[in-house]
Amino acid sequence: MAxxxxxxxxxxxxxxxxxxxxxxxxxxxxxxxxxxxxxGAAQAMRFVxxxxxxQTINVLAASCWSGIAGVFxxxxxxxxxxxxxxxxxxxxxxxxxxxxxxxGDKETVVLAWAGDGGTFxxxxxxxxxxxxxxxxxxxxxxxxxxxxxxxxxRSSATPYLAxxxxxxxxxxxxxxxxxxxxxxxxxxxxxxxxxxxxxxxDLIEKAGKAxxxxxxxxxxxxxxxxxxWRYSPELGIKIARLAVESKVFPLYEVExxxxxxxxxxxxxxPVREYLRLQGRFDHLREEEIGLIQEEVDRRxxxxxxxxx
Amino acid sequence: MVKGLFSPGMLPLISISSRTTLDTPTGSWRYMRxxxxxxxPPCQDGCPAGEKVQGYLDLAKKRKFNEAWRxxxxxNPLPAVMGRVCYHPCESAxxxxxxxxxxxxxxxxxxxxxxxxxxxxxxxxxxxxxxxxHIAVVGSGPAGLSAAYQLARRGYPVTVFEALASPGGxxxxxxxxxxxxxxxxxxxxxxxQALGVEFRTGIRVGVDLRxxxxxxxxxxxxAVGLSxxxxxxxxxxxxxxxxxxxxxxxxxxxGHKVRVGARVAVIGGGNVxxxxxxxxxxxxxxxVSLISLEPKGELPAHPEELEQARRExxxxxxxxxxxxxxxxxxxVEALEVAxxxxxxxxxxxxxxxxxxxxxxxMLIPVETVIAAIGQEADLSFLPQEIRGGGWLLPVDDHGRxxxxxxxxxxxxVTGPARAVDAIGAGKRxxxxxxxxxxxxxxxxxxxxxxxxxxxxxxAYFIPAKRAESRSLPIRERLAxxxxxxxxxxxxxxxxxxxxxxxxxxxxxxDNCWLFCPDLAISRKARERGAYVINYDYCKGxxxxxxxxxxxxxALEEEVQWRR
Ligand SMILES: Cc1cc2nc3c(=O)[nH]c(=O)nc-3n(C[C@H](O)[C@H](O)[C@H](O)COP(=O)(O)OP(=O)(O)OC[C@H]3O[C@@H](n4cnc5c(N)ncnc54)[C@H](O)[C@@H]3O)c2cc1C
Ligand code: SF4
Ligand code: SF4
Ligand code: SF4
Ligand code: SF4
Numbered sequence: 001m002a003x004x005x006x007x008x009x010x011x012x013x014x015x016x017x018x019x020x021x022x023x024x025x026x027x028x029x030x031x032x033x034x035x036x037x038x039x040g041a042a043q044a045m046r047f048v049x050x051x052x053x054x055q056t057i058n059v060l061a062a063s064c065w066s067g068i069a070g071v072f073x074x075x076x077x078x079x080x081x082x083x084x085x086x087x088x089x090x091x092x093x094x095x096x097x098x099x100x101x102x103x104g105d106k107e108t109v110v111l112a113w114a115g116d117g118g119t120f121x122x123x124x125x126x127x128x129x130x131x132x133x134x135x136x137x138x139x140x141x142x143x144x145x146x147x148x149x150x151x152x153x154r155s156s157a158t159p160y161l162a163x164x165x166x167x168x169x170x171x172x173x174x175x176x177x178x179x180x181x182x183x184x185x186x187x188x189x190x191x192x193x194x195x196x197x198x199x200x201x202d203l204i205e206k207a208g209k210a211x212x213x214x215x216x217x218x219x220x221x222x223x224x225x226x227x228x229w230r231y232s233p234e235l236g237i238k239i240a241r242l243a244v245e246s247k248v249f250p251l252y253e254v255e256x257x258x259x260x261x262x263x264x265x266x267x268x269x270p271v272r273e274y275l276r277l278q279g280r281f282d283h284l285r286e287e288e289i290g291l292i293q294e295e296v297d298r299r300x301x302x303x304x305x306x307x308x
Numbered sequence: 309m310v311k312g313l314f315s316p317g318m319l320p321l322i323s324i325s326s327r328t329t330l331d332t333p334t335g336s337w338r339y340m341r342x343x344x345x346x347x348x349p350p351c352q353d354g355c356p357a358g359e360k361v362q363g364y365l366d367l368a369k370k371r372k373f374n375e376a377w378r379x380x381x382x383x384n385p386l387p388a389v390m391g392r393v394c395y396h397p398c399e400s401a402x403x404x405x406x407x408x409x410x411x412x413x414x415x416x417x418x419x420x421x422x423x424x425x426x427x428x429x430x431x432x433x434x435x436x437x438x439x440x441x442h443i444a445v446v447g448s449g450p451a452g453l454s455a456a457y458q459l460a461r462r463g464y465p466v467t468v469f470e471a472l473a474s475p476g477g478x479x480x481x482x483x484x485x486x487x488x489x490x491x492x493x494x495x496x497x498x499x500x501q502a503l504g505v506e507f508r509t510g511i512r513v514g515v516d517l518r519x520x521x522x523x524x525x526x527x528x529x530x531a532v533g534l535s536x537x538x539x540x541x542x543x544x545x546x547x548x549x550x551x552x553x554x555x556x557x558x559x560x561x562x563g564h565k566v567r568v569g570a571r572v573a574v575i576g577g578g579n580v581x582x583x584x585x586x587x588x589x590x591x592x593x594x595x596v597s598l599i600s601l602e603p604k605g606e607l608p609a610h611p612e613e614l615e616q617a618r619r620e621x622x623x624x625x626x627x628x629x630x631x632x633x634x635x636x637x638x639x640v641e642a643l644e645v646a647x648x649x650x651x652x653x654x655x656x657x658x659x660x661x662x663x664x665x666x667x668x669x670m671l672i673p674v675e676t677v678i679a680a681i682g683q684e685a686d687l688s689f690l691p692q693e694i695r696g697g698g699w700l701l702p703v704d705d706h707g708r709x710x711x712x713x714x715x716x717x718x719x720x721v722t723g724p725a726r727a728v729d730a731i732g733a734g735k736r737x738x739x740x741x742x743x744x745x746x747x748x749x750x751x752x753x754x755x756x757x758x759x760x761x762x763x764x765x766x767a768y769f770i771p772a773k774r775a776e777s778r779s780l781p782i783r784e785r786l787a788x789x790x791x792x793x794x795x796x797x798x799x800x801x802x803x804x805x806x807x808x809x810x811x812x813x814x815x816x817x818d819n820c821w822l823f824c825p826d827l828a829i830s831r832k833a834r835e836r837g838a839y840v841i842n843y844d845y846c847k848g849x850x851x852x853x854x855x856x857x858x859x860x861x862a863l864e865e866e867v868q869w870r871r
Contacts, residue, residue, distance in 0.1 A: 073327050
């Protein structure tokens with residue numbers, strides 16, 4: 001007990017010591033998958049499956065992950081995967097759920113997995129429908145803020161002023177990132193949360209919590225992309241951590257569409273430190289960074305109001 | 309597995325993977341290679357005895373106190389003593405001081421030393437068996453004790469000659485018991501005896517035993533320290549009531565009667581002067597003034613010692629020199645002090661340069677004057693050709709006097725230094741003697757590079773206050789010689805050990821394993837050093853290296869490994 005107390009006092013952020021206590025040993029993913037070196041999406045899947053276990057079916061929409069999971073006849077996952085079309089993750093998952101229900105299987109978790117393009121844009125209709133019907137599925141969006149697999153094309157998850165192949169420096173992204181969690185909360189689904197690969201304990205805890213809830217559950221996972229964001233691969237976790245610490249990507253939960261809870265209080269790092277590590281923001285001038293900082297602060301204040 | 313999905317006859321009419329990606333060894337993509345590679349923590353580098361500080365903190369954290377103690381005594385046989393008296397340069401080197409406060413290393417060392425004493429743990433010989441060569445050690449201060457221990461545990465018969473009635477050197481004859489209770493010293497030295505070291509006390513080589521008689525030993529280690537007081541070159545130093553600091557402490561510590569008046573002046577600004585002043589205070593002196601040539605802030609005394617003296621009501625008269633001691637009926641009556649311009653101190657000889665400023669001095673009425681202005685070596689027992697012409701003994705890099713079987717270490721080689729320097733010198737000399745006697749080349753212990761603070765990944769640490777030992781209230785201190793510092797409790801020691809960032813040494817935190825996107829790291833054994841990288845699948849992203857909180861990994865270019 002003294003040890004637990006010491007951990008609380010000293011190392012609540014040391015994944016080290018926390019890890020010894022919490023992260024499940026078992027893996028549900030194989031090495032040799034096709035993700036780029038340092039891929040955040042690969043980390044996201046690994047963490048989520050650690051929480052869900054092998055009684056899980058993955059419904060995988062077209063995305064980077066379609067490639068990561070292996071080309072035929074290989075599979076990178078130890079659980080069944082149903083590859084499906086770009087816009088259909090939520091619809092196909094609803095179907096798999098119905099089939100399991102008919103077989104009397106209430107236990108198996110149906111995990112819909114899609115990127116930000118397949119969630120924020122193309123798959124939004126199917127996702128909204130599933131959420132409105134409160135389908136008993138867990139939907140995970142791993143968000144790397146553009147259509148990376150097709151060649152770094154802008155999505156409605158691409159942040160304000162970021163470079164992509166379709167928003168070049170002379171015409172960078174001119175709209176703010178869509179607030180997908182607010183959209184999902186508006187469906188009054190039982191559970192929606194943000195998570196980050198830089199905070200695996202929080203991520204695994206949230207996936208585990210979602211597993212225990214019935215109805216539509218939505219996890220929005222921030223996952224860095226080396227080629228798309230133009231940074232050196234070892235920096236992925238650092239960037240993800242700074243996204244949280246700078247309040248660009250706060251960690252929080254929304255229960256029943258209304259109860260907002262903050263998961264982690266950031267150290268309030270200036271957004272500049274976060275932006276400067278990534279080539280996609282290289283072109284930003286100081287006043288533009290200032291604009292981003294203002295927007296981040298404003299949205300943070302709003303989130304804090306909701307959280308009380 | 310999901311029930312039924314793959315059972316025969318139920319296969320849906322779509323293509324199904326039959327193999328896993330383990331068939332595709334993606335390690336071939338790699339152009340950078342991560343490696344497990346421990347580095348040297350700055351604390352270890354900062355300890356002149358080379359104690360593996362990070363190692364014993366890690367063991368203490370896991371409650372393995374006895375193992376932690378065993379790790380300390382590889383380098384220093386006196387943990388309970390050194391945990392009390394060491395000025396802990398390890399803490400000045402500790403990376404954590406740049407984050408919040410340095411780890412309270414000496415307090416942990418003291419706890420481990422005390423806990424081993426409480427359990428009666430004994431020192432053990434290193435493997436290698438007994439040896440025939442007999443070694444003489446002259447002087448039983450920390451240098452002599454450390455060398456005797458390191459030689460005895462390697463199987464050599466060792467005899468220590470000590471001029472005073474009991475062994476310990478300055479630890480016994482200098483440092484007052486309120487900083488180092490004598491039972492602690494006795495018991496740690498007793499362990500050396502139990503290990504087989506022979507002590508012959510009350511024998512001053514050159515007086516009670518002729519130097520030539522030491523020639524029957526195969527090797528000699530000289531650790532005679534600085535036992536002579538430098539004469540005080542001021543009028544009045546012959547008066548009654550005037551003492552030299554070293555002799556004053558030596559007399560008191562050996563149980564001789566020493567008396568001080570109600571008003572005492574201590575001359576000097578070093579640690580010895582402070583020990584004298586604090587001792588005088590405990591012997592009943594009501595007004596104790598410390599008179600130093602150096603201005604405040606430049607005093608050679610350790611700041612912690614200075615602060616304790618201040619709390620005990622000792623008055624500092626800094627930047628002042630003594631013009632003369634005034635006497636009456638051959639007893640000290642007053643001291644004339646005046647402001648000086650201090651110009652510096654020779655670090656080896658201790659000689660100071662200063663000039664008195666113009667103007668009248670001030671007269672301080674006192675009954676006792678104690679001068680602690682430095683010590684020097686007494687080398688008169690050595691033949692001229694061995695001692696050379698200098699203040700100190702001239703030795704080579706291995707502590708050997710040229711072309712002889714005589715080695716030397718400690719203050720007699722360095723001039724006034726710290727006990728921990730003497731422990732380190734004794735250890736190194738023992739190794740040199742060992743290789744000299746066995747005719748083997750001295751192995752230079754090559755440590756990997758030290759990890760600077762900038763190389764730590766600070767995201768994984770959170771600020772935490774340093775655990776401090778409690779000290780005795782002033783009134784109780786002055787009533788006698790009770791130990792001032794009470795040390796840390798077991799719980800506090802563990803909290804303090806948890807603060808250690810384990811700089812450069814893998815402590816099994818799992819970060820590398822956790823963040824690897826390619827599941828290329830296994831942690832099956834989960835013990836230190838037991839992580840394994842599977843290079844068939846590692847793509848060389850470098851995340852594991854970047855997210856290691858303590859730089860216990862390295863990233864190298866793959867081509868170097870492919871050649
Ligand atoms: C009063 C005082 C307080 C100090 N406090 C501290 C402290 O708190 N922390 C710290 O780190 N350092 C302290 N120091 C410094 C530290 O004690 C010395 O650096 C250290 O003791 C040197 O060790 P040594 O073994 O070289 O010599 P010493 O400890 O001086 O031991 C030499 C021994 O050799 C004996 N000897 C001398 N000549 C002969 C001979 N001819 N035959 C036989 N024996 C002989 C002497 O009697 C003595 O016992 C202090 C020093 C003094 C004087
Ligand atoms: S002996 Fe002194 S320097 Fe070495 S570890 Fe102990 S306290 Fe630190
Ligand atoms: S934090 Fe620990 S390992 Fe690092 S220098 Fe300090 S004591 Fe040594
Ligand atoms: S994190 Fe994994 S893949 Fe990346 S360098 Fe380390 S071992 Fe290799
Ligand atoms: S990340 Fe942790 S487990 Fe891995 S090498 Fe560094 S200290 Fe050891």
